[in-house]
Amino acid sequence: MDISIIVPTFNEAANVGPLVAAVGAALDGSDYEIVFADDSTDSTPDIIRKVGETDPRVRMHHRTRGRGLATAVVEALPVARAEIIVVIDGDLQHPPDMIPALLAAASEGVDMVVASRYMPGGWDSGLSGPHRRLASKATRLAAYLILPRSRLTTDPLSGFFVFRRAVVEAAALRPIGYKILLEILVRGRVGKVVDVPFGFEPRQAEQSKAGLREAFNYLRQLWRLRV
Ligand SMILES: Nc1nc2c(ncn2[C@@H]2O[C@H](COP(=O)(O)OP(=O)(O)OP(=O)(O)O)[C@@H](O)[C@H]2O)c(=O)[nH]1
Ligand SMILES: [Mg+2]
Numbered sequence: 001m002d003i004s005i006i007v008p009t010f011n012e013a014a015n016v017g018p019l020v021a022a023v024g025a026a027l028d029g030s031d032y033e034i035v036f037a038d039d040s041t042d043s044t045p046d047i048i049r050k051v052g053e054t055d056p057r058v059r060m061h062h063r064t065r066g067r068g069l070a071t072a073v074v075e076a077l078p079v080a081r082a083e084i085i086v087v088i089d090g091d092l093q094h095p096p097d098m099i100p101a102l103l104a105a106a107s108e109g110v111d112m113v114v115a116s117r118y119m120p121g122g123w124d125s126g127l128s129g130p131h132r133r134l135a136s137k138a139t140r141l142a143a144y145l146i147l148p149r150s151r152l153t154t155d156p157l158s159g160f161f162v163f164r165r166a167v168v169e170a171a172a173l174r175p176i177g178y179k180i181l182l183e184i185l186v187r188g189r190v191g192k193v194v195d196v197p198f199g200f201e202p203r204q205a206e207q208s209k210a211g212l213r214e215a216f217n218y219l220r221q222l223w224r225l226r227v
Pocket of ligand 1: 007008009010011012037038039040067068069072088089090091093126127128159203207208209210
């Protein structure tokens, strides 16, 4: 197993099939697995199990009580089997056809590759409305001011990235909310980071789970990582 792709999902029933197909097309010929880190309350887990019956590369870590993107990813890490880990949203806002470019950038000596909305060639128009774009810029600025290690990348709040398992092996990851990359940057053993630009497009199916609660969680996480 060369590559483990961890996909956090909360009620993404309509997106599971298209995502698995898109990853398959992008990584045709590679030795990979997809591990869904699922907290869904809809039919998403049934769909994932069904896909897994015909495609053994598709597996799931399902929580019935948990909630939270970042802890879902952390809990899926021991389930994943490869040394190279890809984290990607399950709603297709992160283009799976970019995974090969991220993997190619993860050459010898590179610990982490971040798909960045905030470098030349990237964009964030998928954030619904100007208020979310502004909020995204403000949260990034807050991270830069409060957590120096977040400056390793142009997009420390991206949810689309690749890392070597060794980076988190000795790390006590205790994230709150959404921002798993920030947690790894601060608590992991991250040396060299490479950014690759990507365009964040609007969600096509199902609903957003981001909201005020996540804004509050973010402030709590910043505080916890700082102290
Ligand atoms: N396991 C798990 N996954 C979650 C949770 N909340 C969100 N997700 C997943 O994490 C990914 C990102 O969540 P989104 O709601 O799309 O957040 P976003 O992309 O910032 O918001 P939109 O642009 O509105 O889609 C999606 O694949 C969600 O299904 C959660 O509590 N648990
Ligand atoms: Mg989304």
